[in-house]
Amino acid sequence: xxxxxTLADVAKIAGVNPGTVSRSLNPQTENQVNKETVRKIRKxxxxxxxxxxxxxxxxxxxxxxxxxxxxxxxTNPIFPPLVRGVDSYLLPRGYSxxxxxxxxxxxxxxVLINSLMERQVDGLIIATGHGGDEMLKDFxxxxxxxxxxxxxxxxxxxxxxxxxxxxxxxxxxxxLAALGHTEYIxxxxxxxxxxxxxxxxTFTIECKRLGLNGKIIKTTAYSIEAGQTAMDKFLDHKPSxxxxxxxxxxxxALGAYHSLRTHGLNCxxxxxxxxxxxxxxxxxxxxxxxxxxxxxFDMGVEAARLLLSQFEDEESAPVKVTLPVSxxxxxxxxLKK
Amino acid sequence: xxxxxTLADVAKIAGVNPGTVSRSLNPQTENQVNKETVRKIRKxxxxxxxxxxxxxxxxxxxxxxxxxxxxxxxTNPIFPPLVRGVDSYLLPRGYSxxxxxxxxxxxxxxVLINSLMERQVDGLIIATGHGGDEMLKDFxxxxxxxxxxxxxxxxxxxxxxxxxxxxxxxxxxxxLAALGHTEYIxxxxxxxxxxxxxxxxTFTIECKRLGLNGKIIKTTAYSIEAGQTAMDKFLDHKPSxxxxxxxxxxxxALGAYHSLRTHGLNCxxxxxxxxxxxxxxxxxxxxxxxxxxxxxFDMGVEAARLLLSQFEDEESAPVKVTLPVSxxxxxxxxLKK
DNA sequence: GTGAAAGCGCTAACAT
DNA sequence: ATGTTAGCGCTTTCAC
Numbered sequence: 081x082x083x084x085x086t087l088a089d090v091a092k093i094a095g096v097n098p099g100t101v102s103r104s105l106n107p108q109t110e111n112q113v114n115k116e117t118v119r120k121i122r123k124x125x126x127x128x129x130x131x132x133x134x135x136x137x138x139x140x141x142x143x144x145x146x147x148x149x150x151x152x153x154x155t156n157p158i159f160p161p162l163v164r165g166v167d168s169y170l171l172p173r174g175y176s177x178x179x180x181x182x183x184x185x186x187x188x189x190x191v192l193i194n195s196l197m198e199r200q201v202d203g204l205i206i207a208t209g210h211g212g213d214e215m216l217k218d219f220x221x222x223x224x225x226x227x228x229x230x231x232x233x234x235x236x237x238x239x240x241x242x243x244x245x246x247x248x249x250x251x252x253x254x255x256l257a258a259l260g261h262t263e264y265i266x267x268x269x270x271x272x273x274x275x276x277x278x279x280x281x282t283f284t285i286e287c288k289r290l291g292l293n294g295k296i297i298k299t300t301a302y303s304i305e306a307g308q309t310a311m312d313k314f315l316d317h318k319p320s321x322x323x324x325x326x327x328x329x330x331x332x333a334l335g336a337y338h339s340l341r342t343h344g345l346n347c348x349x350x351x352x353x354x355x356x357x358x359x360x361x362x363x364x365x366x367x368x369x370x371x372x373x374x375x376x377f378d379m380g381v382e383a384a385r386l387l388l389s390q391f392e393d394e395e396s397a398p399v400k401v402t403l404p405v406s407x408x409x410x411x412x413x414x415l416k417k
Numbered sequence: 418x419x420x421x422x423t424l425a426d427v428a429k430i431a432g433v434n435p436g437t438v439s440r441s442l443n444p445q446t447e448n449q450v451n452k453e454t455v456r457k458i459r460k461x462x463x464x465x466x467x468x469x470x471x472x473x474x475x476x477x478x479x480x481x482x483x484x485x486x487x488x489x490x491x492t493n494p495i496f497p498p499l500v501r502g503v504d505s506y507l508l509p510r511g512y513s514x515x516x517x518x519x520x521x522x523x524x525x526x527x528v529l530i531n532s533l534m535e536r537q538v539d540g541l542i543i544a545t546g547h548g549g550d551e552m553l554k555d556f557x558x559x560x561x562x563x564x565x566x567x568x569x570x571x572x573x574x575x576x577x578x579x580x581x582x583x584x585x586x587x588x589x590x591x592x593l594a595a596l597g598h599t600e601y602i603x604x605x606x607x608x609x610x611x612x613x614x615x616x617x618x619t620f621t622i623e624c625k626r627l628g629l630n631g632k633i634i635k636t637t638a639y640s641i642e643a644g645q646t647a648m649d650k651f652l653d654h655k656p657s658x659x660x661x662x663x664x665x666x667x668x669x670a671l672g673a674y675h676s677l678r679t680h681g682l683n684c685x686x687x688x689x690x691x692x693x694x695x696x697x698x699x700x701x702x703x704x705x706x707x708x709x710x711x712x713x714f715d716m717g718v719e720a721a722r723l724l725l726s727q728f729e730d731e732e733s734a735p736v737k738v739t740l741p742v743s744x745x746x747x748x749x750x751x752l753k754k
Numbered sequence: 755g756t757g758a759a760a761g762c763g764c765t766a767a768c769a770t
Numbered sequence: 771a772t773g774t775t776a777g778c779g780c781t782t783t784c785a786c
Binding site for chain 1: 757762763
């Protein structure tokens, strides 16, 4: 792309050996070199506009200072904050993040991860919640560093960072129960997603515990359309009455909004709705959405931290970090009439 | 990260020279080698689980197959679609995108671009709308490939991809004029942004052309808060009456929503509001927002296409691609009462 | 404290 | 059609 200035160029001008320039420019090794020489070399490097070639360095040191981040879809608004969290931890430490979107497709994911490995990423942050556990075990035996985020899976041999899904669902149901609701729907995410399973499972447990009637409706994706379609289908079948919906995430809750509206049902007058994630703009929906806040930025930070920590202490146990969530009460939930 | 299988390993097992393996595995050069040998080598490579080392290849070929993408902030919902558009063009062609967030800070941007260059990116896609034109000229003379997207600047020596800002503002004003509005506010984005300038400029021109009263309010950022703050300040000063707001983007329009509400003004009964971008969820706001659709995904695709095309025909003129926009009429605009 | 030399994994010119 | 060789830009032993 450009006639770059190399270490050898600097060395030539400075009248020293490339090795000396390398040592001088690296803060780690500059104490091996005469202070005066360091100063001189630094000066010349600056004058020439020398910039290190990270690629060449990586080839030699076997570290690319690059982390692969695998997410389902960047346009799902929970991921940008997560990615920025990752970035905020990595950048000051000299790492860059290479982001890929799997679109929830396991085959695509495998292809993308392979391309990340070919690019010699030092580790992987995986935020795709579906299957592929075999693949992960394989990676682990091959010595690939990774951290899971926003997904939970008992068999996975890697550290995991999640929001406290169970506590979130519990808080949601308790809030609705306090408002007098007894007949519940859970609009559950796709069943191949680990978060879906936990949320649905907790929903069932909590309904039982509190003596409430809970019914689970499955959706095919964590999207507005999937939520609307599933809800439409349910409402078209003249279901037994219900007054509360606990959605698997905010997108599904929004789909429920749409469906309720087209069926002449008002939220929250007829039906209370709770989302999950507190993604951007939930406060601007009609009505402003009661939802469970999940600290996605912090999840990203934590995932990055756990990954880099693996580089130091080789054999760390696969820790599991659960970040606290909190119920954000807005206007989509109301007293049962 | 792992005991990788190298080209030399494959060569040794196959009983041939590394060069031959390289040629056999590269579709471009495999015809230089005996079909039978290619088959054998391919087979062995597969068995050994060989994966090419993109970093080493890049060092040798002086192409990293990596593109740097500089955006202000991934959590601004217009950028994920743009990034995915870029990705959709790059990935099938073997390129990866390295995304960095400048947060609208010129100094940060410079640091980030430098780090991208150190990583030997083959080119840059720059979506930050503010200054730095000197820097860009400098890059250009140094032979750095780049494309500007979502920013317009007469002096910049690079191809540019934008939405048709002027047409968007015109359509917005014509729509409002047809509804009988005569007193307008333009909530303009920060003045160091090129899109802000064009939108504000067109606003002035169009008001004049149609004989309308237009007033510009400047904001400090393209954010909800900045929109709300600017609007609050304006409304607190008991301004001369107005019935239409043309916002610089959807975030500012949303800020205006908030401000109007706290000042007891109803949208669209008292004031019509138009946004810009048609970002995700504008249809779910209260009221659903009339806005100008900008094809961000396509802008990303086009930017990537223009960048790669530079790699082929060296001296292409700095083309300027303007993508069509369209007014999306929803419920935040109504007849003047 | 600094130089010399090897080599990370790959490709490409030059041989044969 | 394939082997040989050099070298991309850097770090890091090993000398001195």
